[in-house]
Structure formats: structure tokens, C-alpha cells
Amino acid sequence: MVGNQRNVETTNLNRCWKVIAMDKKKICVMGLGYIGLPTSAMFAAHGCKVIGVDVNEEIINALNKGEITIEEPYLDIMVQAAVTSGNLIADTKPHEADAFIIAVPTPITEDKKADMSYVVAATEAIVPYLRKGNMVILESTSPPGTVEELVVPILQKSGLKIGEELYVGHSPERVLPGKILWELVHNNRIIGGINRISSEKICELYRIFVRGEIYLTDVRTAEMCKVVENTFRDVNIALANELAKICERMGIDVWEVIELANKHPRVNLHQPGPGVGGHCLAVDPWFIVEKAPDLAKIIELSRKTNDGMPQHVLSRIDEILKDIGGVKRVSILGITYKPNIDDLRESPIVELIELMDKREEYEVRVYDPYVKNHKYRAKDLIEAVDGSDLVVLAVHHDRFKHLPLDDMARVMRNRIIFDTRNFLNKEEIEGKGFRYILLGNGANK
Ligand code: SAJ
Numbered sequence: 001m002v003g004n005q006r007n008v009e010t011t012n013l014n015r016c017w018k019v020i021a022m023d024k025k026k027i028c029v030m031g032l033g034y035i036g037l038p039t040s041a042m043f044a045a046h047g048c049k050v051i052g053v054d055v056n057e058e059i060i061n062a063l064n065k066g067e068i069t070i071e072e073p074y075l076d077i078m079v080q081a082a083v084t085s086g087n088l089i090a091d092t093k094p095h096e097a098d099a100f101i102i103a104v105p106t107p108i109t110e111d112k113k114a115d116m117s118y119v120v121a122a123t124e125a126i127v128p129y130l131r132k133g134n135m136v137i138l139e140s141t142s143p144p145g146t147v148e149e150l151v152v153p154i155l156q157k158s159g160l161k162i163g164e165e166l167y168v169g170h171s172p173e174r175v176l177p178g179k180i181l182w183e184l185v186h187n188n189r190i191i192g193g194i195n196r197i198s199s200e201k202i203c204e205l206y207r208i209f210v211r212g213e214i215y216l217t218d219v220r221t222a223e224m225c226k227v228v229e230n231t232f233r234d235v236n237i238a239l240a241n242e243l244a245k246i247c248e249r250m251g252i253d254v255w256e257v258i259e260l261a262n263k264h265p266r267v268n269l270h271q272p273g274p275g276v277g278g279h280c281l282a283v284d285p286w287f288i289v290e291k292a293p294d295l296a297k298i299i300e301l302s303r304k305t306n307d308g309m310p311q312h313v314l315s316r317i318d319e320i321l322k323d324i325g326g327v328k329r330v331s332i333l334g335i336t337y338k339p340n341i342d343d344l345r346e347s348p349i350v351e352l353i354e355l356m357d358k359r360e361e362y363e364v365r366v367y368d369p370y371v372k373n374h375k376y377r378a379k380d381l382i383e384a385v386d387g388s389d390l391v392v393l394a395v396h397h398d399r400f401k402h403l404p405l406d407d408m409a410r411v412m413r414n415r416i417i418f419d420t421r422n423f424l425n426k427e428e429i430e431g432k433g434f435r436y437i438l439l440g441n442g443a444n445k
Contacts, residue, residue: 003329005370006172014199014216019437024048025205028097028129032059032090034279034343035139035173036103037068038075038180044082046209051097052090053125063090071342071370102126102151103139104286107279112286114143116150125155130158135167135201141230141280142170143287144223162194167201169193170219172226177278178341185435188212194223219311230284231299237281238302241309244440248316254440255422272440274394274420275309275348277337282306282346282381310352313420313439316391317356320418320437324389326428329413332387333381333403334395336366342370343407350393369399382407391416396423403430 024047030041032054040052053260056058059324062069062343066083067363069074084086094100116197119140126136138147147170152162160166166221166267175183183352193199199216206214217225240258245252258269276282288352289296321328344350353376356362366376378384385391385408393400399425409415422438429436 015213018348025099025208026095026097027051027099027101027205028053028094029103030054030094030126031104031118032056032063033071033103033105034072034177034180035175036101037063037079037175038068038072038175039101039103039139040088041075041078042181042184043089044085044208045078048208050082050088050409051095052088053092053094053122054090054288055092057092058241059091060092062436063088073178075182081302094126096129096131097134099135099137099255100126100130101139106140106142106283107277108283108286113290114287116142116146116405120150120154123151127154127158128302130155130160130166132160132165134160135169135198135205137168137202137205138170141172141226141284141287142223143291144220144227145291146170146174147192147219147222152194161279163198167193167198168219169198169202170226171202171206172222174226174229177338177343183286185209185211189214190217190222190225192217192219193213194219199278201287208405218246222442224288227284227287230281231288231302233270234276234281234285234306235274235298235302236268237273238305240270240272241312242305243269245312247440248442251442253443255438259353270423273309273348274313274352274439276306276344277347277349278343279345282337306348307351310348310355313352313392314355314359316437317392317418320416321389324414326361329363329365329388329389331378331385331391332364332366332394333368333384333391334393334397335366335374335402336395336397339396340370340398344371352394362401368395369397382411386411388412390416390418393417393419393421393424396421400424402428405429409433 026049027043028051030053031035032052040050044050051062059069066080068079102122105121107115109115138151162168169192174187189206189212191199191202193202203214244254261267261269285299289300335347335349337344353364356364364376365378365384366374367378367381409432417429417434418437420439425434
């Protein structure tokens with residue numbers, strides 16, 4: 001035992017050692033989004049016959065031409081090869097197959113409850129195509145209990161004996177948008193079957209391309225594990241954001257505190273920011289709150305802390321521009337939920353812009369190289385900052401690392417840059433005559 005850390009190597013985890021060279025399987029993937037499409041292409045690239053199914057005809061038509069509708073490095077090449085080889089086709093309805101993978105969205109409703117309608121629809125859709133010996137794997141992140149309480153009752157309409165004639169389980173994806181193809185292969189994976197044979201059958205399927213460890217467990221543990229992984233990050237980001245606000249008030253640089261505290265061998269403070277976006281960290285913790293609202297207090301407060309960051313950023317903007325009368329022009333650089341991808345889902349910057357829209361004294365313009373259509377989007381960065389009083393670095397896209405400061409200085413009305421990601425070079429910016437302000441840095445005042 002090392003300190004209070006359990007030595008995970010001694011944990012009796014169920015590793016799936018089977019490396020079966022399966023004869024090439026036929027796989028039907030329900031949902032061709034950020035997970036379903038890369039997963040389909042990966043199985044196809046490994047010789048399986050894959051039918052990708054989606055309700056969006058635009059996605060189907062694009063895919064059958066070997067084109068993709070999402071931005072993910074190298075995915076276009078893999079999809080083109082898969083389609084050209086004839087191993088990947090797209091359709092609006094399922095086909096008979098050996099395995100059915102459900103990778104459809106599980107968003108949250110306004111009142112923070114899991115919207116399982118897509119999972120229900122996809123499960124209903126495959127029932128007529130199920131045959132003895134098939135397997136059904138739910139990949140969509142779902143509240144613990146979903147497979148047993150929601151999916152299995154629908155699958156029983158097939159007349160097949162669940163767990164004997166039809167193998168069922170949950171295998172959540174853990175890929176990081178922007179690194180999906182590499183992580184699909186190399187990440188460790190969890191498979192939770194409704195029984196042992198289901199876990200083993202599903203493990204054999206994923207062994208076709210997974211090179212990471214595969215750990216077997218029960219279905220409810222697998223469902224809980226997935227949401228806990230993202231909840232762990234969300235709670236830790238909330239701690240960093242709360243510390244940022246406290247440090248602003250106390251005249252301390254939270255970034256230096258985090259950097260130094262993390263020199264401790266067992267401390268891993270996360271990074272403050274303008275909020276938490278994405279269809280994962282901003283969503284999954286609510287699935288636990290829904291199941292145990294009386295107990296999930298830290299989890300719920302963390303979600304509310306992170307969701308409050310756009311309002312905090314706006315309060316800082318108010319303070320920075322308080323001496324400017326009339327219309328205040330603010331340029332927002334980046335609106336996606338994280339850098340170097342085009343995903344806007346749950347983006348805190350979209351929320352910040354909506355808050356500013358309600359304030360008549362602000363005129364907002366936006367520039368994000370990954371987002372082509374937004375109502376305030378300027379055609380380029382200089383147009384976005386022309387006449388501006390404040391530039392907010394909202395998303396740390398690589399392309400923003402070295403801003404065209406000389407050109408910006410020429411066109412801005414006031415030369416102020418507010419960095420919400422600790423991404424820009426303070427000395428470089430101040431050297432060009434700009435005022436540089438950093439979220440969470442009270443010593444910066
Ligand atoms: N963020 C911070 N501070 C940090 C880290 C992130 O403010 O220290 C913000 C980011 O700006 C972003 C949000 O959090 O707005 C989420 O970013 P992320 O990169 O942490 O998470 P995702 O949603 O892109 O991917 C996560 C990953 N889960 C974990 O790292 C535990 C990924 O492995 C999952 O597969 C994915 O969720 C998912 O689909 O569940």
C-alpha cells in the first residue's frame with residue numbers, strides 16, 4: 001500500500017485475455033455521430049462488414065460517397081477506405097448482422113434528466129432483425145440500470161432468450177474528441193455483460209481492433225464506471241474554477257498555485273476555465289444526480305459551479321469595461337467547447353454570448369476557425385476585432401497561440417485582451433502595448 005492509494009495492480013480485475021481471430025463479423029451500428037462513425041470505420045478497416053444506420057439522410061448520403069460530416073483528424077481517410085473497400089455502407093434502417101452496436105445520443109432535458117428516447121428508438125428498430133447468437137451492445141453513455149431496465153425489456157420482444165440466445169451488454173467509449181481513432185484502439189476498455197457469457201462474447205468482438213486492456217464486469221458497474229469517469233473530471237474542474245474565483249478576490253494567481261500544488265506526487269488539480277462543455281462532462285454527472293438526488297450533493301454543486309462560469313466571465317468583462325460609456329464592443333475568439341475541434345455542444349462560450357445578448361450595452365463579434373456559421377461570426381480575426389474594446393480568448397485553438405498583435409493594435413479601439421485559458425503569452429502581449437488580464441489571477445490586477 002502506498003500512502004492512501006490502493007495499489008491498483010493488486011486489484012482482482014477481470015481482464016479479458018481472449019484474443020480471438022474472429023472470422024470477419026457483420027456489424028450493424030446504430031448512430032453515426034462522434035462515436036458511431038469512427039467505430040464503424042474501425043471495424044470495417046479490420047475486415048468486418050459494417051452497416052452504419054442513422055436517421056439523418058444527409059449523413060447517410062455523405063457516408064455512401066465516402067464523405068464525413070464531422071471534423072475528426074484522419075477519420076475522412078479511414079471512412080473513404082472503408083467505403084471504397086465495400087466494408088462500410090450506410091442505410092436508414094438496420095440489416096441482419098452478428099452484432100448490433102447502439103451509439104446514439106443520450107442528451108439531458110431542460111430539467112437535467114436523461115433523454116433516453118434515441119436509445120429506445122434504436123433498440124426498437126433492431127428487434128425485427130435479431131437472430132439467435134446475436135449480440136447487442138449499448139455504447140451510449142447512460143444512467144446506471146439502463147440496459148437491465150430499459151433495453152432488455154425491448155429486446156425480449158424478439159422472443160430470444162436474453163443472455164442465452166441473445167448476448168447483451170454495455171461497453172462505453174472513452175475516446176477523446178480530436179484523438180478518437182488512436183484512443184479507440186489503444187484505450188483500455190470496459191465491458192459489462194448482463195451475464196458472463198455476454199461479456200466474453202462482446203470482448204471477442206472488440207478484440208478485433210482493441211489493443212488496450214479489456215476489463216469485464218457486470219452491466220450496471222460498467223454503466224456507473226463510465227459516468228463516474230466524467231464526473232471525476234467535472235468535480236475536479238469545479239474545484240479549480242472555485243479556487244480561481246477565490247484567488248481573484250485574494251490577489252493570488254491561481255495558475256501558479258495549481259502549478260506548484262501539482263508538484264506534490266499525489267495532487268492533480270485540474271485547469272480553471274470559462275466553463276465545461278461537451279456532451280460528456282456537462283451531461284454525465286446529471287445521470288448520477290437523477291438516480292440519487294438526495295446523495296449526489298458534491299456532484300450537483302460541481303455541475304452548478306461549472307455552469308456558473310460563463311456568468312463569472314461576464315462579471316469580469318463588466319469590471320474590465322466599466323469605465324467605457326456607450327456601446328462596448330467585445331470580440332470573442334473561439335466558441336467550440338474545446339480546442340481544435342468543431343463541436344459546439346454545451347459550449348460555455350455559446351452560453352456567454354447568450355448572456356451578453358441580453359445586455360444592450362454590448363456588441364459582440366465572434367471568430368472561430370472551426371465554426372463556419374454563427375450569427376456574429378466575422379469572416380476573419382481582424383474583422384472580428386475591428387473597433388473592439390476587448391478581445392476574449394475563449395477557446396485555446398492552436399491557431400490562436402500567436403495572435404497578429406500588430407494588426408489587432410491598428411484596428412482595436414481599446415487594446416485589452418482577457419485570457420480565460422492561461423493560453424497566451426503575457427509578456428508578448430504587454431510588449432505590444434496591450435493590457436493583459438488572466439481569469440483566476442488576482443495578482444494580475
Ligand atoms: N476543461 C476544463 N478544465 C480542465 C479540463 C477540461 O475547463 O482541466 C473543460 C474543457 O474546456 C471542455 C470540457 O471541460 O469544455 C470537457 O473537456 P474534456 O476534454 O475534459 O472532455 P471531453 O468531453 O472532450 O471528453 C471526455 C473524456 N473523458 C475523460 O477524460 C474522463 C473522454 O475520455 C470521454 O470519452 C468523453 O468525455 C466522453 O465521450 O464521455
